Amino acid sequence: MLSVETIDLHYGAAQALRGVSLQAEAGKVTAVLGRNGVGKTSLMRAIVGQQPVSKGAVKLDGRDISRLAPYDRARQGIAFVPQGREIFPLLTVKENLETGFAPCKRADRYVPAEIYDLFPVLKDMLGRRGGDLSGGQQQQLAIGRALVTRPRVLVLDEPTEGIQPSIIKDIGRAIDYLRGKGDMAIVLVEQYFEWARDLCDTYAVMDRGQVVEAGPRSGMVEAQVRRWLSV
Secondary structure (H helix, E strand, O other): OEEEEEEEEEEOOEEEEEEEEEEEOOOOEEEEEOOOOOOHHHHHHHHHOOOOOOEEEEEEOOEEOOOOOHHHHHHHOEEEEOOOOOOOOOOEHHHHHHHHHOOOOHHHOOOOHHHHHHOHHHHHOOOOEHHHOOHHHHHHHHHHHHHOOOOOEEEEEOOOOOOOHHHHHHHHHHHHHHHHHOOOEEEEEEOOHHHHHHHOOEEEEEEOOEEEEEEEHHHOOHHHHHHHHOO
């Protein structure tokens, strides 16, 4: 289980997160909701180690990983699909997927067949450059690259941003499949409320660097959450 415990995060003198707590369990999707600029991406950066926390702790299965570098967290089983995808445009699809081998043991340096089952387009385009793919195909590639690492925690930052509806459905089906396997915690940052609501098991709403509401989806009061999301 991933546990974020009352963390603060600063960029210089500016405080981005204030006492944020979050839990993500294996076999469940935890949605982090909120408007632009409320601290969602800062929380993801704290989880994966791209920005150090100034207070509190990030723990994986009870172990404090707050001081581990991003590559060490990847070795511990945390995979990140960043906003904007950040694939390598001049590398082929095959080569992009293979960049996910970095934290893997030598015996695990191959692309699992289930990635091509989830995203068949990747298998069809192995020799094509990443920059030649559509935005939706690049998002599938970014998720596939993360899955190559065999993560215990999969962190997705705005995976539907700029993506056509048919591929949003494909990504939703993939997340649902991964959740069903039961061995992976999924943290989903999303502004597309209806999609995130339908996928998640638990949720947290952020505003001004804090979690202002959280709980199981079954207890969500939709109108109240929508008020936090309105501009």
